[in-house]
Amino acid sequence: MSNAQEILLTRLQQHFGVTLQQSCIKLDEITIEVSSSQLLSTCQCLRDDFGFSILIDLCGIDYLNYGIADWEPSSRVTGTGFSRGVSTAIYQENTEATQRRYAVVYHLLSIQHNQRLRLRVFTDGEPPRIPSVIDIWNVANWYEREAFDMYGILFEGHPDLRRILTDYGFIGHPFRKDFPLNGYVEMRYDPEKKRVIYQPVTIENRVLVPKVIRHDNRYVD
Template sequence: MSAFAIQPEELRGLLSAALGDRVRSIAVTLDEVTVEVNAANYLDVMRTLRDAPGCQFEQLIDLCGVDYSAYQETGRDGARFAVVCHLLSVSLNQRVRVRVMCPDDDMPVVASMCDLWSSANWFEREAFDLFGIIFEGHLDLRRILTDYGFIGHPFRKDFPLSGHVEMTYDTVQRRVVYQPVTIEPREITPRIIREENYGGLH
């Protein structure tokens, strides 16, 4: 293992040479390197990051979904959903972040990383469960955190805080049943201080 990680700008140059025009951009922000890639090149770029000399990112340490909703960010082409990965090279003591935008907001799909890193399995299932992102090529893409009959994807910005259904135990049927949410939205009104001399101020 290297005693010291290379500097972010040096890593940026190395990755730029290895990936060429297959990426949208490679930026350094707050001493962290972020690679932006199109969905069409995602799998190929990730394979290069794992295998190419000078890259050697042996570990996928995190993968998550992102819902940008109506948030506008330069360079996103208006896409709503993204997948963000964090890779670690133990042998070279360096890290990189990769972000890929899902090209279709109605059916967000990107390639699965399970064939490259086995750790992607549960990460991708979580992103599917919570954001509804489909990982093409994943062999067991099913919910991992929500219940079997759960409707919707709770980390999407438009998912209601109270949910769509609630579970109760039915003593007659002797089992758990689902029913529409009975919680009414409430408005929290802040306390207004009206005392003229509050806190000893005159």
């Protein structure tokens, strides 16, 4: 944590006041959170008044089951590797923030002041919606299309919100936590129809963790 970061955080807290739902310094970077209704005005102010003229990245987050651990090592074994002793469905306390599912994170850079900032905003409704920031940072165009493709987040005001990474006709959003690992459909070439067709997934899940068998006198009755 540097003195410049502390000064910037104080300025942000004083300027935005109660608009900031959260503000802190984590991982050597300032993180602030605002509501979706305050997103555009906050971003405009960050660009014009605080010098954050560059949007480095924009990404979606799915907090489904956040804070719920399916694996917890026992006290007698290591916490990593194949020798873990585990218990399923170990539930941790969920905070109010984790009960909201989708969020968008904006990573900003000020070349003028040589500072970075992380802005998080939770979406509204289902399907999740949030205003587009293209009019503030034009580079957000493809970033928002990627977040829409992967998470199904709708960016209101986006001029051309289409999928950008998945194929035409793709079903679902693959970065959502409840999206099956094998997907819903698979693609193959049909020699009879002489074209590529889509069909329900026929791949079966396989257990890839090997079973460790130790020939040791400690395990002999």
